[in-house]
Amino acid sequence: MPGDGPIPASRPARRRSVSMADVARLAGVSSQTVSRVSNGFPGVNEATREQVLSAMRELDYRPNSAARALKSGEFRTIGVITFTLSTTGNVRTVEAIATSAAQEGYAVTLLPVAVPTQDEVRGAFSRLGELAIDAAIVIMEVHLLDDARLSLPPHAKVVVTDSDAGDRYTVVDTDQVGGTREAIAHLLDLGHETVWHLAGPEKSYAAQRRTEAWRAALVRAGRTPPSLVRGDWSAESGYRAGLELAERAECTAVFAANDQMALGLLRALNERGRKVPEDVSVVGFDDIAEAGSFQPPLTTVHQDFGEVGRRCVDRVLHQVKHGEPEHGTTLVPTRLVVRASTAPPPAR
CATH class of the missing domain: 3.40.50.2300 (Response regulator)
Known part of the structure; x- marks a missing residue:
C-alpha cells in the first residue's frame, strides 16, 4: 500500500557558507574592515582587529582565497x-x-x-x-x-x-668579491707570501666569482697566484684536495671556497701532520653554524x-x-x- 515501507531520511539542509558580510554584522564593522583584517593589512587598531578575528572564529569563517584571486x-x-x-x-x-x-x-x-x-x-x-x-x-x-x-x-x-x-x-x-678580498688581505697581513685556493665547482657562479677575486687580490698585492685545486662543495672533496696540498711544503695559507670543503681540508692536514694554524692557516666562506666548533674553530667569511x-x-x-x-x-x-x-x- 502507498505509504508502506521505510520513510526515506530527509536530506540535511545544506549549510550556507559564511560571508564577509556576516562577519562584519557580527563584529559591528564594515566589510572593508573585515577584508583588511583577513588580508593582514595594517591600519586597523588592535581592539577592532581582535573583534573581527573573534567573529571569524565564532562563525568559522574561511576567506575564499581562490575567489579573491580571480576577482x-x-x-x-x-x-x-x-x-x-x-x-x-x-x-x-x-x-x-x-x-x-x-x-x-x-x-x-x-x-x-x-x-x-x-x-x-x-x-x-x-x-x-x-x-x-x-x-x-x-x-x-x-x-x-x-x-x-x-x-x-x-x-x-x-x-x-x-x-x-x-x-x-x-x-x-652576496658580495662574493668583497668577502674574498677581505679573506686574502687577512692572510697576507699575517705575513703569508701567497694564498692557495680550494675552489668550488667550475659551473658555479659563486665559485667562479670567488676564484676570480682570489686571483685578482693576489695580483694586486704583487703576489703570484698558485695553481688552484678544485672541489665540489663537499667535505669529502675538501679532504681529497687537502691530501694534495699537505704535500706542498710551500703552502702555508689556504682560502677554501666554502666551510664544508674547509672541514675536509682540516682533516687531511691533520692526518698528514700539518698543524693548523701553526703550519698552515685556513680560511673558509659561509660561516655555517658549526664553523666555530671545527678543530680549530674556523676563520671564515660570514654571508647572511x-x-x-x-x-x-x-x-x-x-x-x-x-x-x-x-x-x-x-x-x-x-x-x-x-x-x-x-x-x-x-x-x-
Missing part, C-alpha cells in the same frame, strides 16, 4: 625555482624567502630542479608558467640562465640570486643567507606592487669572522 588578479603566491636543497646556502635562503613572504601575506610554491640541465630548467620554467603565481625567485646558475632558449612566463616579475643576470633581471647576491632571502622577497614584491620589472644587482655585504684557524706563517 583581484592577485594570487599572493611566489614561485621559487632552485637547483638543490642539499647545500647550506640554498636551504637557508629558501627558508628566509618563505618566512619573509609569509610576513607579507604571500605563500611560496617551491620547484626544485633535480638535475641542472637546460631541459630540466626549461621544464621548471614551463611549470612555473602554469601555476597561479604573482612573481618568481630563481636560485640559478648563470651558465644556464644565459641560454637564449630559456624564457620565463610573459610579464613575470622575477628576482634571481646566485647569478650575474642583472642586465635581464633583478639580481640579489637570511638577508639575501629577505631582499629577494622585498625586490620581487616591489615589482608586483609597481607593475614594472627591474634590472640591476643588489649586493648583501659580508664580514670576516676571525677565529683560531689563522696565524702568521712558520718561521723559516
